[in-house]
Amino acid sequence: MLRVSDPMTNPIITIYSTAICPYCVAAKNFLKSKGLAWTEVRIDTAPGEREKMVERTRRTSVPQIFVGETHVGGYDDMMALHRAGKFEPLLVGA
Template sequence: MSATESAAPEKIVIYTTAICPYCVAAKNFLKSRGETWAEVRIDLDPAEREKMVAMTRRTSVPQIFIRGTHVGGYDDMMALHRAGGLEPLLAGQP
């Protein structure tokens, strides 16, 4: 884990690899909004990759979770943002 480790669970968890431009774009977008996240590098931990695939049924990265809700990848997150759904999710609203 990186970016921001703390004792409390992160509200944002991003599954990434080292060579993923969409991972960088997602992190830059969240950083520009003042958000922090826990990063799980699936290229360094095959067990985490298996966990991600089991939870998402997807093999691509990034896979983004906000408050336990699977948002999807970068394009999915941006579509949610454009539709007005990202802010309420980040704020913990249903």
Template sequence: MGDNSTQGAAQPPITLYTSAICGYCVAAKNFLQSRGLAWDEVRIDLDPDARERMVARTRRTSVPQIFIGEVHVGGYDDLVALHRAGKLEPLLSGGAA
């Protein structure tokens, strides 16, 4: 635990703000799952406080809203665009997008 080096840094947590009836939420989860990635899901349809926090963090009301660590990726299309641009892997490694 005493190692503060950035070498071999753990992957930043992935957070998905989602709701039950959301095709793009399912697509985002399938995309992440296909890459063997885990995420924390926050259901804004079940938790009004979580919805308020999401809007405060993103200034958006649509779902999914995806974060890698503290970096706001955006929605599903943004996630795929980041991947296609070759910027997703560095972000997952703890670097900048």
């Protein structure tokens, strides 16, 4: 996990992921390119976390990305928000 953004002033980014998920890698690479930090929750090594993820998102695929308590969705959802100019405002709590 990269620690560049300030969790005291910015919402915490959480990514539910697995080791073999290429979209998880792409999501983390995107966040890293933005200088952002995240908390990774591996659902393949902690089975109880998969159940929590499904309860929070109603989805079974990874990655599932949260900015603070806002469910962004998967990698494609995050990139669509970014292209629409709506991802960055989430990062400052807007």
